[in-house]
Amino acid sequence: MKEYFLPGLLGIGLISSNLMSLTLLSSANKDGIPDLARLQTTENSASQLRYNRSESGDLEVVVTHNMHQPKTTLFSSEKTKWNGKTDYVRKEYVAHRPGGDAELAASYLQCIKNKGSAESQGEIVGTSLITATPAASTLSGIPLVGWIASALATKKAAQLGKEIGGDFVDC
Numbered sequence: 001m002k003e004y005f006l007p008g009l010l011g012i013g014l015i016s017s018n019l020m021s022l023t024l025l026s027s028a029n030k031d032g033i034p035d036l037a038r039l040q041t042t043e044n045s046a047s048q049l050r051y052n053r054s055e056s057g058d059l060e061v062v063v064t065h066n067m068h069q070p071k072t073t074l075f076s077s078e079k080t081k082w083n084g085k086t087d088y089v090r091k092e093y094v095a096h097r098p099g100g101d102a103e104l105a106a107s108y109l110q111c112i113k114n115k116g117s118a119e120s121q122g123e124i125v126g127t128s129l130i131t132a133t134p135a136a137s138t139l140s141g142i143p144l145v146g147w148i149a150s151a152l153a154t155k156k157a158a159q160l161g162k163e164i165g166g167d168f169v170d171c
Helices: 002-026 102-132 134-140 146-167
Strands: 046-053 059-066 072-080 086-094
Touching: 102 134, 102 146, 134 146
Parallel strands: none
Antiparallel strands: 046 059, 072 086
16 A cells, blocks of 8 residues: 555646646736737737746736737758768748749749759768678678678768768759
């Protein structure tokens, strides 16, 4: 009976804390936190709510609501190249639905196809280069771990080939 007491007590505490959180969220308007779901929006509107409660108990609420600001998507990536250098890329796009300009959409689709083709061809070349060299047979000849080392070398060569092939097409 004693071995079930602590897990049971922890379970009841977890359930009660979740219920308390749901109760606080459902009565949020009483504390002065605005309900973002009731704000009028358009397809180009953006809303943000930040709040901070100080040690004295004061509640600071900052609501940012822009009716005609296009929604943007932020992409940031970090890519280590085959030569050891690292590229940091940060792009911000205005979200849109393609289809307004059929010629632009067709050229964008062709660019995506070209990039995928270049990546797959680079992957094939990378795999072919590592398997054609004596390094593959040397790695597979290592006792006990040779098959793992050979597979890892082949996979890494394919990844590097894919990255190099993808660098030739910029969409």
